[in-house]
Amino acid sequence: MKSVAINGYGTIGKRVADAVAAQDDMKVIGVSKTRPNYESRTAVEEKGYDLYIGIPERADQFKEAGIEIAGTVEDMIQEADVVVDCTPGTIGPQNLEMYKKAGVKAIYQGGEDHELTGLSFNAISNYDDSYGKDYTRVVSCNTTGLTRTLSTIDPIADIKKVRAVMVRRGSDPSEVKKGPINSIVPNPPKVPSHHGPDVKTVMEGIDVTTMALLVPTTLMHQHNIMVEINNEVETQEIIDALEKRSRVLVVDASEGLGSTAELMEYAKELGRNRNDLYEIPVWRESINVVGNELYYMQAVHQESDVVPENIDAIRALLEMESDNEKSIAKTNKAMGIL
Amino acid sequence: MKSVAINGYGTIGKRVADAVAAQDDMKVIGVSKTRPNYESRTAVEEKGYDLYIGIPERADQFKEAGIEIAGTVEDMIQEADVVVDCTPGTIGPQNLEMYKKAGVKAIYQGGEDHELTGLSFNAISNYDDSYGKDYTRVVSCNTTGLTRTLSTIDPIADIKKVRAVMVRRGSDPSEVKKGPINSIVPNPPKVPSHHGPDVKTVMEGIDVTTMALLVPTTLMHQHNIMVEINNEVETQEIIDALEKRSRVLVVDASEGLGSTAELMEYAKELGRNRNDLYEIPVWRESINVVGNELYYMQAVHQESDVVPENIDAIRALLEMESDNEKSIAKTNKAMGIL
Known part of the structure; x- marks a missing residue:
């Protein structure tokens, strides 16, 4: 012990x-x-x-x-x-x-x-x-989110380059003195952001570029990810790999999980301590391989992942x-x- | 007349x-x-x-x-x-x-x-x-915003592929019955979104892929744009072209214009009818050519552009x-x- x-x-x-x-x-x-x-x-x-x-x-x-x-x-x-x-x-x-x-x-x-x-x-x-x-x-929570899904995809997709736009929650639910209330804030306004290099500290050699901004929500971050790949991969193979990976959840917008608010409600239904969602939810509808590029959208519960x-x-x-x-x-x- | x-x-x-x-x-x-x-x-x-x-x-x-x-x-x-x-x-x-x-x-x-x-x-x-x-x-307002800057960049950059993530305002300022209040909503959850094809209706032959979501703000949309280019272009050439183009504004986050809220305040200072900002503001700090890729962030006043x-x-x-x-x-x- x-x-x-x-x-x-x-x-x-x-x-x-x-x-x-x-x-x-x-x-x-x-x-x-x-x-x-x-x-x-x-x-x-x-x-x-x-x-x-x-x-x-x-x-x-x-x-x-x-x-x-x-x-x-x-x-x-x-x-x-x-x-x-x-x-x-x-x-x-x-x-x-x-x-x-x-x-x-x-x-x-x-x-x-x-x-x-x-x-x-x-x-x-x-x-x-x-x-x-x-x-x-x-x-960090964002780097953990990117790394969980990218390292799940990495063994089946020969990743050439990753581009990600990270739509970040403005502040945590209890941070009453922080904003923004009604605005979108490039944060940092300089591109690329520091998040890409941070992924490289745990996934050596990966080429990741990130852009980041803040929006008026407290619940979760949201990531829009574009993965250029060198080999041929089917959308279904990606879905299968993400579904098998623990700490990653493939969720259906069509089942009422179409937003970060609904995902947080889902955590309540699961009876989680503090309503936490430790897993990275990935929207099934968003997962799509088009030519040599894989697209997907995911969310990150910044307080718990x-x-x-x-x-x-x-x-x-x-x-x-x-x-x-x-x-x-x-x-x-x-x-x-x- | x-x-x-x-x-x-x-x-x-x-x-x-x-x-x-x-x-x-x-x-x-x-x-x-x-x-x-x-x-x-x-x-x-x-x-x-x-x-x-x-x-x-x-x-x-x-x-x-x-x-x-x-x-x-x-x-x-x-x-x-x-x-x-x-x-x-x-x-x-x-x-x-x-x-x-x-x-x-x-x-x-x-x-x-x-x-x-x-x-x-x-x-x-x-x-x-x-x-x-x-x-x-x-x-549409979003397609107009993408087209204004891309068609300004097009003559100097040999565009291979454009990727854009569009962070959209949830509703217009007067739409009291619409949301979201505290959530990020992939919209559509399916990738790519319809916005890319819409750009092609006014810029023939361009390869554009878009992802889109809604956030809890009423003021402006915000775009995160990644342009893969085939030729060598300097960041300063892009800035110069955008500065010369009317209906596009290169703005400095460092001058207090670091968010959509501040941009709307700027329109008030300009004495605009209904506080409209017809121009597409592009954040100077975000404009950056790294290798064969140009990055930039812009905003769109959905009611007026x-x-x-x-x-x-x-x-x-x-x-x-x-x-x-x-x-x-x-x-x-x-x-x-x-």
Whole structure:
């Protein structure tokens, strides 16, 4: 039973904590927050996690709020086999020194640069690269989405070049201070965007160019993908491969799943924790090979698709399972992933 | 002085009426409505247009509302040299019989199929095709946007293939019953979309593939365009060509024009009638040639970009000007287009 600390109990951190708790070969030894907010309170009172604080000077604030704390983040990581760092992007690099000093392994999220760890992670495409290593980075939600489907297609399609336009949710559902409300924002306005190079950190040698923008929705990202291929592939072969791949869902717009809103409703019907959709849904109607090009559209639940990847990354770093497919299957079963 | 009737005084029709009224070589001899709403009232009371009604049985409704009518649509077209048909998509085909019977020329909008007239129109790319003809169709706002920039790029870039992802506004600002509010909707979910073939109706022989979706905004469409080219072209040559082209605006995200909302604010600062932005704004930062591919992002004000095209189409059908660039310049000057 390995001990996992989650540094940063926000959108991703709280989900990783629950996913760790759902496994039978690892346990949550603590989660951390810097503020005594509703997430701090529910971590302790609803979930029963030991709560450590990122800023020791704020102990009084937690005390005043009546939220019990178990110590500081430095205390927490002493007991851990691995830390999953889910702190905001700018804090990660400072934390790395602390992890090194404590001799604890660490997993970062896609908000950090690949250079911080020199290693990035996707359970399907490059699990082995992180096996036994000290530090890795689970790529961002968008990169995870692109990588899941592209690495499923890669073995049957001789990929020449990938072009993707990523229509991103403006902000997460709880981010009340962010927009846009009624606008389309090229983001970045510079083309190509950084997402293409990020895919290359987990799929070596692939040629991917991306364009990205923000739109006024909070639910999911949406990707429009064009794959130039060198060999002859049938549309049905692509559909079959995507259907066989776990963590990818081929969905039918014609069955009432024609939008990101309906996909989120589907996750509710599946009874998912926090209504999460860990899988990447691909619209069946959109999958189409025309000449030497494959087209498809997919969506990404930005709050949750990386969560099972973090679990697999834990098993890779701690050498708990050498076969990526076995780790994936184990994670999926514990989390109820289709 | 040519006489123009506008059949259908809605989003496009009311703008075409004002644009016709702004020219010195044509005049509005009537506009039509089927309902005594605020648009009917302002057409008569604010703009001073003669109002004709599309459904004669409703004359009493207009009388009750105190809105003066001049007759029926059939009366209106008797006096016209040309009718600009801005009625909803399904009604156009029925109207064609009426126009033929009355011996009046007609211009349709992009909501109709190309097959209705067998001829489609864009002032830059194929003005001559409609010269002296009886019926033509101004292509849709999206097709107009794609065609304006692609036909500007075409003379300097040897275009091999165009890929475009069109992020469409969910509904127009006044369409209170339509959505989506918080969702991304592949629309159509089938790839490729019909927009690519529509570009071919005004740019013969071009290879264009499009994907399209709806997002929760009312202001503008946004296009993400990837142009594969056979020859060597510099990014600066593309920027220069787009800057020289009227009805295209190269805009800087860095100057505070980084979104469709800011572009609409810009139109207000320009003092435009109804805050319209007739030009296609292209983000300078997005224009980038990488190897044999040109990338750029643009926006389309769906309510107004086709309006000047309708004016040029009138001049083409009525043989008022044989040189498309002269018609474009004349239209632009009267409408204050940059």
